[in-house]
Amino acid sequence: MARMHTRRRGTSGSDKPAADDPPEWSDVDEDEIEQRVVELADQGHDPSQIGMKLRDEGVTGTPVPDVKLATGKKITEILEENDAKADLPEDLRNLMERAIRLREHVQENGQDYQNKRALQNTESKVRRLVKYYRGDQLAPEFTYSYETAKELLEPDSR
Known part of the structure; x- marks a missing residue:
């Protein structure tokens, strides 16, 4: 939304690397990831905060660089399936x-x-x-x- 109210350009950012499967060093089970996502949502974290916590802390000590690559579902999809979705986006x-x-x-x-x-x-x-x-x-x-x-x-x- 950089150009919406000004004539300035947006700030450039990095792009995610193109990958089709999670790295082999992050071999966490899909069910454990989903349980951790729901647990963090119950603690009151937003989806973006959940992604950062999984990236930094991981599940049982193993970091999860990308939830969608590891589980095949986005964090919001996991929350919808487990009825932990927030009332507002x-x-x-x-x-x-x-x-x-x-x-x-x-x-x-x-x-x-x-x-x-x-x-x-x-x-x-x-x-x-x-x-x-x-x-x-x-x-x-x-x-x-x-x-x-x-x-x-x-x-x-x-």
């Missing part, structure tokens, strides 16, 4: 949390025009993502507002 949740923080900041600091613009841009991204997910992972009549986001992201709803 991770990217939408993160943007809503940012929008809430920005709105609270702007309410306290009314002259902060830079963050007013950041709030407008963030809420625009949220609305765009809601439109993308509506009907599939969100209710067809779901619309974004500060109040609904605040209600959805209460600490006990996670």
Whole structure:
């Protein structure tokens, strides 16, 4: 989303190496990986955090460089199969949390025009993502507002 609100180019990043099968040094059983993914999700970790933990810590001490290569399924697919999926997609949740923080900041600091613009841009991204997910992972009549986001992201709803 680098060029969405500015004329700047995005930051370049590295690409994953093209591989069809997991490396031989990472010979962890698929069922153990799936159990660990569900366990980490129950502890409250997001799918991206689960992937990093499996990469760094692994399962029983053996790192898992890529869950999809090892199991044939993405982390979100594993979570859906085991009914451990979050109520909101991770990217939408993160943007809503940012929008809430920005709105609270702007309410306290009314002259902060830079963050007013950041709030407008963030809420625009949220609305765009809601439109993308509506009907599939969100209710067809779901619309974004500060109040609904605040209600959805209460600490006990996670």
